[in-house]
Amino acid sequence: MNIATLTVPYAQTQFVGGRGYLAACTLGLPTTETIAAMRADAEDWQRGQAGAVHYGHVVERVRSGYAQLVQVDVDRVAIGSQTSVMAGVVASSVPDGAEVLCAEGDFSSMVFPFLSQAHRGVTVRQVALAELAASVTANTWLVAWSLVQSATGTRCDSNVIVTAAARHGAFTLCDTTQATGWMPVTAGLFDATICHSYKWLCAPRGVAFFTVGERLATQLAPINAGWYAGQDVWASCYGPAMRLADDARRFDVSPAWPSWVGAEPAIDLFNRLDLVEVERHATSLGDALCDGLGIKRLGQAIVSWPDAAGHDLARLTKAGLTASGRAGRARVAFHLWNDEDDVADTLRALDR
Numbered sequence: 001m002n003i004a005t006l007t008v009p010y011a012q013t014q015f016v017g018g019r020g021y022l023a024a025c026t027l028g029l030p031t032t033e034t035i036a037a038m039r040a041d042a043e044d045w046q047r048g049q050a051g052a053v054h055y056g057h058v059v060e061r062v063r064s065g066y067a068q069l070v071q072v073d074v075d076r077v078a079i080g081s082q083t084s085v086m087a088g089v090v091a092s093s094v095p096d097g098a099e100v101l102c103a104e105g106d107f108s109s110m111v112f113p114f115l116s117q118a119h120r121g122v123t124v125r126q127v128a129l130a131e132l133a134a135s136v137t138a139n140t141w142l143v144a145w146s147l148v149q150s151a152t153g154t155r156c157d158s159n160v161i162v163t164a165a166a167r168h169g170a171f172t173l174c175d176t177t178q179a180t181g182w183m184p185v186t187a188g189l190f191d192a193t194i195c196h197s198y199k200w201l202c203a204p205r206g207v208a209f210f211t212v213g214e215r216l217a218t219q220l221a222p223i224n225a226g227w228y229a230g231q232d233v234w235a236s237c238y239g240p241a242m243r244l245a246d247d248a249r250r251f252d253v254s255p256a257w258p259s260w261v262g263a264e265p266a267i268d269l270f271n272r273l274d275l276v277e278v279e280r281h282a283t284s285l286g287d288a289l290c291d292g293l294g295i296k297r298l299g300q301a302i303v304s305w306p307d308a309a310g311h312d313l314a315r316l317t318k319a320g321l322t323a324s325g326r327a328g329r330a331r332v333a334f335h336l337w338n339d340e341d342d343v344a345d346t347l348r349a350l351d352r
Contacts, residue, residue: 020321022322062263069271076211084109086251087144089221094114100124142172183282191213201270206255282301286302
């Protein structure tokens with residue numbers, strides 16, 4: 001269990017330049033500690049003092065920190081660099097002719113890897129997020145969806161989906177990239193989860209995590225196996241024999257070392273925060289924006305609204321605010337560094 005030792009007001013002091021930045025759902029901001037760690041690492045590298053063994057220790061500390069953050073045993077956590085690659089591990093192991101159930105409008109990294117298996121007869125059925133649980137059938141091998149939808153910020157009732165999947169014997173794969181960092185996440189509720197940490201966890205791009213329970217792990221082929229997936233990493237640099245790790249590390253992808261150096265203080269920060277407090281902070285700002293826009297309160301850190309022509313996004317940009325547009329909608333996100341002034345600035349830019 002995470003023990004909170006830091007408050008949101010303290011965490012806010014660790015970010016520089018967050019005023020008007022409403023795009024954590026696109027790219028998180030680094031803390032001063034992450035920048036300092038990466039700068040020191042670059043200088044060590046320049047002096048010839050960086051080393052693979054040292055980086056390996058960093059990776060294991062980050063893996064352990066992430067396991068603590070999402071409340072699973074560390075031997076259930078694999079590491080990698082991209083969401084689609086990890087989803088591809090699962091997709092490649094879907095039985096020939098089986099069905100995968102996905103949410104309409106979900107991020108493509110949670111859909112394309114499964115669509116790419118059509119040559120094996122794998123069927124991808126896409127339904128509205130609200131209908132996901134009711135759409136699971138005895139033919140469904142896997143249900144794959146994002147805990148928080150990228151385009152809209154919609155939060156789904158995962159307990160209902162997990163219950164429906166269990167009733168029909170289907171596996172569950174949940175992408176928590178748009179959730180972990182601003183709300184509590186319990187990865188053990190799902191057979192597998194994927195999370196890239198460069199958004200709400202404020203780590204450098206290239207640090208991603210794959211959690212997998214043993215029931216599903218036994219069904220997966222480690223298609224990306226390399227030296228880092230070996231039971232003994234340093235004894236796995238050369239063939240011809242292959243002995244992969246007995247736990248989730250057999251799905252590891254060799255890490256991009258400098259990114260993990262920057263990720264360590266980021267993951268540590270979120271482990272020391274009360275994520276319920278972070279959620280309350282982010283959603284209160286989101287709801288305040290909804291009030292100003294005259295729309296129903298959503299209880300979301302991400303707020304989006306129709307903006308097919310991009311006029312509202314252009315207004316926000318002209319006002320010096322950093323927001324984003326997705327699927328014909330303007331999209332803003334509230335995280336640690338944001339406050340009520342950002343809400344007021346957004347409404348002012350939109351003439352609301």
